[in-house]
Amino acid sequence: MRDGAENAGRPDTAAPAIELKGISKAFGPVQANKDISIRVMPGTIHGIIGENGAGKSTLMSILYGFYKADAGEIFIQGRKTEIPDSQAAIAAGIGMVFQHFKLVENFTVLENVVLGAEEGALLKPSLAKARKLLSELAAEYELNVDPDEMIEELSVGHQQRVEILKALYRQADILILDEPTGVLTPAEADHLFRILNGLKDQGKTIILITHKLREIMEITDTVSVMRRGEMTATVKTKETSPEELAELMVGRKVLLRVDKKPAEPYARVLEVENLRIVDEDGVERVKGVDLHVRGGEILGIAGVAGNGQSELLHVLGGYGRAAGTVRVNGEDIDLTGSRSDGQSRRARGIAHVPEDRHREGLILDFFAWENMVFGYHNAPEYQKSSWFMDNAAIRRITQEKMQRFDVRPPNPALAAKNFSGGNQQKIVLAREIERDPDLLLVGQPTRGVDIGAIEFIHQQIIALRDRGKAILLVSVELDEILSMSDRIAVMFDGRIMGERLPAETDERELGMLMAGITDTGRAPVHRPPSGLVTGNGTQA
Amino acid sequence: MDVIPKWADAILVPLISLLISFALSALVILSIGKDPIEAVKIMVTGALGSSYGWGYTLYYATNFIFTGLCVAVAFHARMFNIGGEGQAALGGLGVALVCLSVDWPHWLVALPVALIAGALFGAAWAFIPAYLQAKRGSHIVITTIMFNFIAASFLTYMLVEHLRPAGAMDPATAKFPAGTHLPSLADALGLVGIPFSQAAPANITFFIALLACYLVWLLIWRTRLGYEIRAYGHSEPAARYAGISPTKIIVVSMMISGALAGCMAVNNVMGEAERLVLNSVEGAGFIGIAVALMGRSHPLGVLLAALLFGFLYQGGAELSLWANIQRELIVVIQALVILFTGALDNMVRMPIEALFLNFRRKAPVEATTAPKPDAKSAQGGHGA
Numbered sequence: 001m002r003d004g005a006e007n008a009g010r011p012d013t014a015a016p017a018i019e020l021k022g023i024s025k026a027f028g029p030v031q032a033n034k035d036i037s038i039r040v041m042p043g044t045i046h047g048i049i050g051e052n053g054a055g056k057s058t059l060m061s062i063l064y065g066f067y068k069a070d071a072g073e074i075f076i077q078g079r080k081t082e083i084p085d086s087q088a089a090i091a092a093g094i095g096m097v098f099q100h101f102k103l104v105e106n107f108t109v110l111e112n113v114v115l116g117a118e119e120g121a122l123l124k125p126s127l128a129k130a131r132k133l134l135s136e137l138a139a140e141y142e143l144n145v146d147p148d149e150m151i152e153e154l155s156v157g158h159q160q161r162v163e164i165l166k167a168l169y170r171q172a173d174i175l176i177l178d179e180p181t182g183v184l185t186p187a188e189a190d191h192l193f194r195i196l197n198g199l200k201d202q203g204k205t206i207i208l209i210t211h212k213l214r215e216i217m218e219i220t221d222t223v224s225v226m227r228r229g230e231m232t233a234t235v236k237t238k239e240t241s242p243e244e245l246a247e248l249m250v251g252r253k254v255l256l257r258v259d260k261k262p263a264e265p266y267a268r269v270l271e272v273e274n275l276r277i278v279d280e281d282g283v284e285r286v287k288g289v290d291l292h293v294r295g296g297e298i299l300g301i302a303g304v305a306g307n308g309q310s311e312l313l314h315v316l317g318g319y320g321r322a323a324g325t326v327r328v329n330g331e332d333i334d335l336t337g338s339r340s341d342g343q344s345r346r347a348r349g350i351a352h353v354p355e356d357r358h359r360e361g362l363i364l365d366f367f368a369w370e371n372m373v374f375g376y377h378n379a380p381e382y383q384k385s386s387w388f389m390d391n392a393a394i395r396r397i398t399q400e401k402m403q404r405f406d407v408r409p410p411n412p413a414l415a416a417k418n419f420s421g422g423n424q425q426k427i428v429l430a431r432e433i434e435r436d437p438d439l440l441l442v443g444q445p446t447r448g449v450d451i452g453a454i455e456f457i458h459q460q461i462i463a464l465r466d467r468g469k470a471i472l473l474v475s476v477e478l479d480e481i482l483s484m485s486d487r488i489a490v491m492f493d494g495r496i497m498g499e500r501l502p503a504e505t506d507e508r509e510l511g512m513l514m515a516g517i518t519d520t521g522r523a524p525v526h527r528p529p530s531g532l533v534t535g536n537g538t539q540a
Numbered sequence: 541m542d543v544i545p546k547w548a549d550a551i552l553v554p555l556i557s558l559l560i561s562f563a564l565s566a567l568v569i570l571s572i573g574k575d576p577i578e579a580v581k582i583m584v585t586g587a588l589g590s591s592y593g594w595g596y597t598l599y600y601a602t603n604f605i606f607t608g609l610c611v612a613v614a615f616h617a618r619m620f621n622i623g624g625e626g627q628a629a630l631g632g633l634g635v636a637l638v639c640l641s642v643d644w645p646h647w648l649v650a651l652p653v654a655l656i657a658g659a660l661f662g663a664a665w666a667f668i669p670a671y672l673q674a675k676r677g678s679h680i681v682i683t684t685i686m687f688n689f690i691a692a693s694f695l696t697y698m699l700v701e702h703l704r705p706a707g708a709m710d711p712a713t714a715k716f717p718a719g720t721h722l723p724s725l726a727d728a729l730g731l732v733g734i735p736f737s738q739a740a741p742a743n744i745t746f747f748i749a750l751l752a753c754y755l756v757w758l759l760i761w762r763t764r765l766g767y768e769i770r771a772y773g774h775s776e777p778a779a780r781y782a783g784i785s786p787t788k789i790i791v792v793s794m795m796i797s798g799a800l801a802g803c804m805a806v807n808n809v810m811g812e813a814e815r816l817v818l819n820s821v822e823g824a825g826f827i828g829i830a831v832a833l834m835g836r837s838h839p840l841g842v843l844l845a846a847l848l849f850g851f852l853y854q855g856g857a858e859l860s861l862w863a864n865i866q867r868e869l870i871v872v873i874q875a876l877v878i879l880f881t882g883a884l885d886n887m888v889r890m891p892i893e894a895l896f897l898n899f900r901r902k903a904p905v906e907a908t909t910a911p912k913p914d915a916k917s918a919q920g921g922h923g924a
Contacts, residue, residue, distance in 0.1 A: 363775050
């Protein structure tokens with residue numbers, strides 16, 4: 001293992017900002033962290049990269065006092081430090097920006113910054129102090145947010161800035177960011193990186209947890225790779241490559257791009273015209289979408305999470321009402337009536353790999369064989385009689401499908417929760433693809449899936465395309481959209497901002513579209529009439 | 541991998557809970573100056589020491605099997621049906637109406653009709669809260685508990701104003717005709733030559749309860765409907781994704797639940813009292829919650845838990861009779877059992893899980909020294 005590198009601008013004699021020695025942590029039989037040691041020098045950006053479940057978040061939770069390590073020591077600025085809780089972490093100068101923000105939605109920015117760090121019984125002095133500090137920080141690091149704005153009124157990127165401001169207000173010298181760009185547009189991510197570089201120049205130490213190789217290469221000084229709870233390497237970013245890091249993460253060589261032939265599309269399978277979706281709170285989520293997907297092609301829908309893609313998938317998949325026209329193979333689909341359910345959709349040849357396999361795609365407590373027929377449990381081949389299911393046949397079919405889709409372990413009698421993310425996704429894919437649908441809806445096919453399984457999943461989707469089926473792919477990963485799609489539509493604020501061919505566009509252009517900026521300048525943002533949003537006021 | 545093996549989950553945890561509650565009960569008995577060992581002796585001999593005792597234990601157990609299954613089926617759809625009491629009461633009304641309406645020639649004819657009537661009345665009573673939950677979002681816990689009170693008032697009204705024979709002081713129906721008289725357990729067992737007390741109220745409904753256990757097992761784990769009920773119970777978003785209608789599952793599972801509670805009336809109204817009296821259910825609907833909790837909503841678990849509570853009921857009655865221990869104390873003991881096996885389940889479960897984890901963490905270290913990899917252990921503990 002190569003040692004953690006030190007920042008060029010700083011003397012080597014400085015104590016590391018953080019040093020972990022031999023940290024181990026087990027959850028039951030699972031060894032989440034195994035003898036982990038790292039040194040992070042002050043004034044550097046240190047990346048921690050690893051697949052889902054590699055133990056990154058556990059390690060950071062130990063550092064922030066959420067978990068207690070079974071063994072090992074923590075040194076902050078050279079001093080041995082016990083961190084029994086998050087208060088101690090804050091006192092030691094550690095600030096954490098979580099993947100899911102911990103903000104009070106109906107408080108102002110200022111109130112959120114001060115929350116938990118009020119001085120005295122009266123709020124006024126603390127708020128005044130925070131206001132002053134905020135204006136200083138805003139000028140210094142491009143961290144500008146209106147201190148009097150409500151959190152719920154802010155964009156995700158701005159909410160994240162509030163989290164950073166909270167940490168800085170508590171005088172954090174060490175900032176930990178857990179998957180900070182997952183919810184950001186590329187432009188917002190760039191802005192975040194500028195902020196982080198500014199903080200670094202002021203001598204702050206930053207730890208960036210991510211699974212995106214590109215970010216690691218772009219911004220970090222040193223990077224540690226974790227695999228199965230162990231720290232497999234710590235290298236200087238300059239001296240490594242994405243391919244090497246991917247290999248270190250997975251433990252074998254990985255193909256980072258997708259191999260596919262040019263598409264040979266024919267007739268339109270899916271046609272969507274002026275689709276409008278209003279959610280339960282009366283907010284219009286999809287505001288007149290037109291699109292079509294032909295057989296033999298993949299239409300990728302790019303966009304930052306929460307711009308209407310999920311609602312689009314839900315309606316096409318048969319849960320959620322909508323107005324407009326949707327045709328599959330030229331026939332209208334019921335969007336409001338009694339045949340607007342998942343069973344009717346499946347009968348029309350629509351299969352759906354949902355975005356959230358834990359909530360929707362699988363029943364985690366069900367066995368693999370029970371999950372393998374989920375949604376198709378009414379199919380005649382799974383029945384023994386009009387009431388009883390043919391469980392033995394289902395188990396046998398599951399076994400075969402698991403083998404074809406390389407699900408490990410190929411044991412139908414194992415509960416879904418006992419499979420890794422990648423293998424869970426393979427179960428869902430096997431279920432949906434093996435029904436040989438005319439149209440496959442796919443949401444975030446590789447979210448939380450290990451790199452090794454990503455290859456396989458992409459191949460299976462492309463193989464379905466090559467059999468002449470239509471595929472609608474929704475993903476927040478631009479890389480995935482760019483490498484998988486035959487056409488790309490970008491969604492922003494419930495609308496399709498534009499359509500591009502992958503060969504004729506790049507991340508920059510897509511990023512602009514994802515932020516709602518078209519060639520002709522900023523798109524008009526239509527907020528729903530204020531009367532409609534009132535119901536949303538208290539919603540998290 | 542599951543944290544603890546199935547057998548520990550199903551047997552060890554409830555057993556330890558039970559032992560703790562018994563230990564506490566012993567302390568309570570000690571604290572009022574009685575001898576707990578003597579008390580246990582009285583309970584065991586009283587409930588299990590004679591066929592008379594068994595007759596009562598099995599009679600109570602039959603009630604609890606029906607109400608336990610009622611709660612269990614609803615649990616599988618993640619519905620908390622607290623309305624077993626009211627649904628069983630309405631089932632009693634159905635059974636009484638059937639028994640009184642016709643001069644039944646033979647119990648073999650009366651029984652199926654009474655069973656269907658009880659089930660229908662129970663199901664109908666459960667339908668209203670279920671519909672309100674599915675269509676209006678009214679919380680099933682609130683509505684079912686309210687419906688218990690409505691049922692009680694409704695039955696009082698029916699008994700006092702309509703079903704009471706003219707001139708009778710007692711708010712109860714007339715005695716059912718002889719053709720509805722169900723054979724007692726003694727009659728049934730006598731056929732195969734087993735002597736059994738004729739005085740005890742246990743009757744052939746016990747066998748119907750056993751059959752109900754089997755049918756519920758079939759329903760939950762073998763039928764498409766059961767699959768959908770379990771899927772909905774585990775995850776509503778997943779059920780919507782799969783095109784399983786929440787309305788259908790809520791209404792159907794609650795009606796099955798109510799029907800099971802309603803079937804209980806065949807035991808207590810038709811089999812034992814042979815007329816409908818006020819408060820005929822006597823809290824069995826609520827005991828059903830504890831039975832389902834302790835039985836992990838599995839029919840076999842429900843059966844065992846129902847037998848336990850049958851024992852506690854009969855043993856408790858004997859205790860108050862012979863040991864000069866007040867009736868209230870029996871309720872305390874029963875409450876302790878419910879508390880530990882139902883509500884405080886995690887208090888026992890968590891230390892046991894920790895224990896198993898500790899054991900397992902040490903085990904793999906030893907396993908690595910073994911020459912051959914243990915392929916079987918990876919599949920252990922997941923049998924259906």
